Amino acid sequence: MPRAFTPKVVTANHLLEGDVIYQTATGWTRDLAQAEILEDEAHAELRLVEATQQRDVVVGAYLADMEPTDAGPKPKHFREAFRMRGPSNYSHGKQAEL
Amino acid sequence: MYHYNDFDTAFLAERNAQFRAQVERRIDGSLTEDEFKPLRLMNGLYLQLHAYMLRVAIPYGTLNSAQMRKLAEIAERWDKGYGHFTTRQNIQYNWPKLRDVPDMLDALAEVGLHAIQTSGNTIRNVTADHFAGAAADEVEDPRPVAELLRQWSTDHPEFQFLPRKFKIAVSGSEVDRAVTKAHDIGLRMVRNDAGEPGFEVIVGGGLGRTPMIGKIITPFLPKADLLPYIEAIVSVYNLLGRRDNKYKARIKITVHENGIERIRELVEERFTAIKEQFAGFDQKLLSKLETSFAPPAFKTGNTKGFEAARLTNPAFASWSDTNLSAHKADGYAIVSISLKAHGATPGDATADQMRVMADLAETYGHDELRISHEQNVILPHVHKSDLPAIYAALRDAGLATANIGLVSDIIACPGMDYCALATARSIPIAQEIAERFDELKLEHDIGPLKIKISGCINACGHHHVGHIGILGLDRAGVENYQITLGGDGSEDAAIGERAGPGFSADEIIPAIERLVLGYLDLRDSADETFLQAYRRLGAAPFKAVLYPDQAKQNAA
Ligand code: HEM
Numbered sequence A: 001m002p003r004a005f006t007p008k009v010v011t012a013n014h015l016l017e018g019d020v021i022y023q024t025a026t027g028w029t030r031d032l033a034q035a036e037i038l039e040d041e042a043h044a045e046l047r048l049v050e051a052t053q054q055r056d057v058v059v060g061a062y063l064a065d066m067e068p069t070d071a072g073p074k075p076k077h078f079r080e081a082f083r084m085r086g087p088s089n090y091s092h093g094k095q096a097e098l
Numbered sequence B: 001m002y003h004y005n006d007f008d009t010a011f012l013a014e015r016n017a018q019f020r021a022q023v024e025r026r027i028d029g030s031l032t033e034d035e036f037k038p039l040r041l042m043n044g045l046y047l048q049l050h051a052y053m054l055r056v057a058i059p060y061g062t063l064n065s066a067q068m069r070k071l072a073e074i075a076e077r078w079d080k081g082y083g084h085f086t087t088r089q090n091i092q093y094n095w096p097k098l099r100d101v102p103d104m105l106d107a108l109a110e111v112g113l114h115a116i117q118t119s120g121n122t123i124r125n126v127t128a129d130h131f132a133g134a135a136a137d138e139v140e141d142p143r144p145v146a147e148l149l150r151q152w153s154t155d156h157p158e159f160q161f162l163p164r165k166f167k168i169a170v171s172g173s174e175v176d177r178a179v180t181k182a183h184d185i186g187l188r189m190v191r192n193d194a195g196e197p198g199f200e201v202i203v204g205g206g207l208g209r210t211p212m213i214g215k216i217i218t219p220f221l222p223k224a225d226l227l228p229y230i231e232a233i234v235s236v237y238n239l240l241g242r243r244d245n246k247y248k249a250r251i252k253i254t255v256h257e258n259g260i261e262r263i264r265e266l267v268e269e270r271f272t273a274i275k276e277q278f279a280g281f282d283q284k285l286l287s288k289l290e291t292s293f294a295p296p297a298f299k300t301g302n303t304k305g306f307e308a309a310r311l312t313n314p315a316f317a318s319w320s321d322t323n324l325s326a327h328k329a330d331g332y333a334i335v336s337i338s339l340k341a342h343g344a345t346p347g348d349a350t351a352d353q354m355r356v357m358a359d360l361a362e363t364y365g366h367d368e369l370r371i372s373h374e375q376n377v378i379l380p381h382v383h384k385s386d387l388p389a390i391y392a393a394l395r396d397a398g399l400a401t402a403n404i405g406l407v408s409d410i411i412a413c414p415g416m417d418y419c420a421l422a423t424a425r426s427i428p429i430a431q432e433i434a435e436r437f438d439e440l441k442l443e444h445d446i447g448p449l450k451i452k453i454s455g456c457i458n459a460c461g462h463h464h465v466g467h468i469g470i471l472g473l474d475r476a477g478v479e480n481y482q483i484t485l486g487g488d489g490s491e492d493a494a495i496g497e498r499a500g501p502g503f504s505a506d507e508i509i510p511a512i513e514r515l516v517l518g519y520l521d522l523r524d525s526a527d528e529t530f531l532q533a534y535r536r537l538g539a540a541p542f543k544a545v546l547y548p549d550q551a552k553q554n555a556a
């Protein structure tokens, strides 16, 4: 039986800055809370294709599992939690910049 | 040391101009990421979790003060004020912006550094013993040979698309400080019965998902045959190595599948066929290189100040006990500067620290610095009378940690704090272990112990050859750490054995503590190291302290 689709966001790295970005309904954001949460599989696939086509803006777009909460999407996996925050040895990356 | 000639300088300028144009074309959209990625990787530019990463080669780990200052300047101008020294004698910058990278490469070229062949299926940065040219136990300085190999391999037309990456390490001494047995080719300098220097040649070592100890293909290769013989090995591999499966493509698998006897036959055949083509050119180049690595003019003088400082300053005495190694010149010592302050990120140095080390090298160290695969910085030539002044300057810069070779001198790869391939973090584990043993104040009682941590199966942190190895994995969405025991990266190289089930991030520090305290009970005297005790007793008593519940069950 195919697994049920779970909510996701489209995420990638920014071509020039290299940092983590998330797709919104209208563009891109660095703040996961602003990201567009995708609850429908076909729509998610479409949004991913659209993201991938913006090759002068983004690198390596993919769908990441998220849990929808009142405060916005929450990463399911610790890798996404680190991408959202930055490294643990210095206060660099998003935890320092957002 | 070796200085670039006009050819090198022009070559590098052209390569950098080429890459600058490629970056422009990527930014204006004329190159896709699929087209650009192999180009950027050829120039040492990776994309990691939070940012790009630029990996700069430090050939055979040798730097002068001007180069170190340039690394500091780059860290400040285009990064976040620090750099990360790695197990492959590279420095990595974790935060460059794509547009800045061509400028960074031009800045590096000003001091003869670059990022070429730090990636891709080519012959990578040749690594060497970090005590090269200084160690008391050395047969010969391995760096002329390493430089010869670097010149031969850089842009070698036949070897730009090998089945997989290819790493060569050279040790100038029979004591192996370059982990030669875990490289695609390892060269260990030895003397034959007639006293002539040559190489024990080792092939097919490697770590990663299938760790293997290299096998001796020839116990003694005369120095004069080196280049044709190495070329023969690489070209046999180039034809025979598997291109159908990335995980079976390294020469370790080729050797494993074909057997060392078959490989030896093929290499000998090829060697005989190509030897004449070298026509002594390589030997002329080598003797030129040997003059550029001539030892500095060592000074003479008494070392009374050093002895006196040892008596009056216990902290200095402790530091000089752990951080100095025997030098071949009278009155000299090799200084290892620890980049492993308790709780710091292994291998990281700030721009200010880099400048302090550059100044010390210039003032006291014949302008030489080395980067070790253990992620520390070396001042290879220091007269003992200068040690108290050096120690004081290091202490002021937070660089005087007295822990070389001890439990907190941990190798750790960047892990999931930076690396896109990681399955778990490694840096925080290293930080916590170091802090814990610092609290226990047992580090010096424990003695020599190598802990090495990797954040995934690729084993960049050398965990397979750690006396205690730690491998970070993702077990059902949670970080999990597996322990291996009894690994060794020296001339008696061994791959560590898995101790048993992994530990969570919370359990791993107490587990390491149990293991090390358990060793203190198990050793037969304070002179028996962890590794010796492990070899004498086998894994069982160590597993019993690691998994006390299970041991209890077994006893019941
Ligand atoms: C962008 C970050 C990195 C990537 C993508 C990466 C990738 C890899 C991969 C895929 C392997 C396995 C090769 C194989 O088994 O065929 C490997 C091995 C290795 N890497 Fe890295 N690595 C990274 C960072 C580092 C760092 C920071 C170091 C030094 C601290 C390092 C040193 C090594 C070493 C020593 C090995 C094992 C030796 C061998 O080649 O068998 N790598 N790396």
Ligand code: SF4
Pocket: B413, B414, B415, B416, B419, B420, B421, B422, B423, B454, B455, B456, B457, B458, B459, B460, B461
């Ligand atoms: S071992 Fe894995 S996590 Fe660590 S640097 Fe290498 S690829 Fe990254």
